[in-house]
Amino acid sequence: MNLALRDVRHNLFRFVLTCLGLSLLMAVVLAMIGIYNGLVADALNIVRAPRAELWVVESGTKGPFAEASKIPGGTRDAVARLHGVADAGSISYQTVETAHAGDPLRLYVIGYEPGRPGGPERIAEGRGIAVSHFEIVADRKTGLSIGDRIRLGRDDFTIVGLVEDVTNSGGDPAAFVTLADAQTLQSQLAPPAQRVQDARGAGLLESADTVAAVIARLEPAADLDDVARNVRQWKHLGAQTQAQQEAILLGSVVDRAKRQIGLFLGILLTVSAVVIALIIYTMTMEKLKQIATLKLIGAPDRTIIGLIVQQSLALGLIGWSFGLLLILLVKDYFPRRVVLEPFNAAVLAGIIIVVCIAASGLGVRAALKVDPATAIGG
Amino acid sequence: MQSLIELSGVSKHFGDGPTRVDALRDVNLTVRQGEVVALLGPSGSGKTTLLNIIGCIVPASAGRVVLDGEAVYDGRWLRRDLRRLRLDKIGFIFQFHNLLPFLNAHDNVALVLTLAGQTAAEAQRRADTLLDYLEVGHRAHSMPAQLSGGEAQRVAIARALANRPRIILADEPTAALDSKRAGIVMDLLRKLAAEQDACIVAVTHDEKIYDRFDRLFHLRDGVLDNQEEFVT
Incomplete structure (x- = not known):
């Protein structure tokens, strides 16, 4: 009982x-x-998304997530030529606020070079970016659907694909665009501000061809530390392994x-x-x-x-x-x-x-x- | 007739020094099998304390207690497992039946048998028999809250008798009943005590049932009046 x-x-x-x-x-x-x-x-998702083994960033920074990092766009070619590097791609990150269906929409815009490391790993719906400009692959959490159009900066973009669970540490859903579009978005000013900059001659001095980081995948036999050491020989560049990048992100950004x-x-x-x-x-x-x-x-x-x-x-x-x-x-x-x-x-x-x-x-x-x-x- | 309860020189006091209260003083009492005796006395006279000592609930301060031929207390407890002793030898009937509210009438009775180690089937048979005997078999599956006062008290009696104890202690067993039902319950207890060769010690204030007892013991300020009053 x-x-x-x-x-x-x-x-x-x-x-x-x-x-x-x-x-x-x-x-x-x-x-x-x-x-x-x-x-x-x-x-971790955002840092693991590109499936990188080595992050090449601006020297003296812990970029591109914990700190701002800006390196010349041509760095990718230099890194790709290093012994032991199988593939490399430039990548940029920025947070943008736009609007969709009358509601504000925050996006974590990731610029990458189609065909190179840095793009979405798996498309859940639709397709990847196929043209050089004005296409987006967005995370489902944006609420966007295939065929939707949103305005980023001064241009309209079309949603061509959707991914899942790619958000930054702040919870903003990711939007993948081409590196060229991301650079334009980053450097493009409103017309009045652009006119002032042009009048100052600043536009002539500053190059828009900068990226936040270059990510590299190595050949199977390559030694990660050797490659990182080689990168650091360029005084303007720093190199972090994937594990170091994850530790930085967890230790400083989300800690x-x-x-x-x-x-x-x-x-x-x-x-x-x-x-x-x-x-x-x-x-x-x-x-x-x-x-x-x-x-x-x-x-x-x-x-x-x-x-x-x-x-x-x-x-x-x-x-x-x-x-x-x-x-x-x-x-x-x-x-x-x-x-x-x-x-x-x-x-x-x-x-x-x-x-x-x-x-x-x-x-x-x-x-x-x-x-x-x-x-x-x- | 075999003595089922033998108290010799039993005293009980609470506290010490100026706060000492003598609840019982040098109590000698013998109750034989088949006897039904009452403890009478005003409030605070020591009736409940005496019942608690016989029931092995509280230890005496001095004296000797023998239950069913077994010395259980002689200046100290002589048995360690007092609950087992109560389960085997003593049945309790309370003023307000004290049935467990979450068990139905049948299970309240069967619980005692299960605790005593009987199988579920044996417990069920014995509980059914007792409830039928006490004419509450038709309420076997009712919860205590659904029973009338008389029915609940009869179920409580069935529980007290379930394990065939030799000693039945009752605290105001008829207090919650009208005089007619009180008489019926006491007659039933007498009959069951006789059938089971048990004895009954009841604390009561109910004068209407005095004639149902073999002997009446008066307690005054902890002293048991040994002038036993024999009833027919």
Whole structure:
């Protein structure tokens, strides 16, 4: 005869309501874990998207994500000729705000050279860029569809392809354009500002043929460190391996946000533990007279402990299950990516089990201290 | 007749020094099998304390307690597993039935048998038999909240008797019942005690049922009046 189950069935409505409350709490915890993971995944996605092995950037900078980096457009040819480099491509990054269907739209514009490294790895719908100008391959999160047209700078662009899950560390969806279009977008001024610059003669001095970085893929037998060392011999250039670039991105760009969310997650888990402990303790305190009766009629401690711990675990695990279900159903509606790995859910389940057992310890302690004489008399 | 309860020189005090309260003083009591006795006395006279000592719920401060031929207390507990002792030897009937609200009438009775180690089938058979005997078999699947006061008390009696205890302790067993039902319940308890060779010790204030007891014991300021009042 399972007393915990019978008690749950007797107070089913209250138990379900408690589980529901706990589910919502678990959903928030899982959402925070998902957002935390999403932040890291977004940051890594953008740096992993070009499948580069070596990043050639402006000397003395940690570009192109952590800091601005500007190197001459011709750098790509020089890098491509290095011993051990299989392929190289120029790439540029900039954040642009435009409008679509009357709503503001922030885009992380990636300029690349079609046919060279740096473009979208996998087109989910439509095709890649096929002409030199005015075509875009955008992330689905932009809300754009194939054939849509948007204005970037002074030109209209057509959406020809869609990719998935390519956003920058700030959550802005990516839009791939040709390097030439990206350079124009970067250097093009509004007509009045252009006229002032022309009058100053500045336009003649500054070249528009600059890129943020050159990415290189190496031949299978090439030594990455050797190639990086060769690049650094050019005093105006720096070189980072893919691993270094990822470390820079995680260490400096998303670190503070990551720690902020991590701290909040810790607080949320603590609050959840306190709430679970309070619920279980209250549930036990309400049953003290029944527990005294059980002791009086001869029920051993293990029966009483089982009653409390089983209910506590049921509460925690049902709360966790529904919380997980809820977050899986709504995660795609979050403005930022929510990434939930089975490992995260399993770790949370483990934490919940530990919390429930620890929380039921308070209730068990109170129950074991109950004097069976309490059952006698009014 | 075998003695089922033997108390010799049992005293109980709470606190020490100026705050010391003597709840029981040198109580000697013997109850034999088949006997139904009542503990009477004003509030605070020590009735419940005496019931708790017989029920192995609280230890005496001094004296010797023998239950069903087994010495369980002699200045200290002589048994470690007091709950098992209660489960095997003692049945409790409470003033407000104290049925577990999350178990139906049948399961409230069967629980005691399950705790005692009987199989589910055995427990079910015995619970059904007892509930039928006490004429509440038709309410076996009702929850305690759905039972009338009399029905609930009969289920509580069934629970107290389920494991065939030799000693039945009752705390105001008829307090929640009207006089007619109180009489019926007491008659039933007498009958069951006789059938099971058990004894019953009941705390009561209900004068209407005094005639159902074999002996009445008066407690005054912790002293048991040994002038036993024999009832027919």
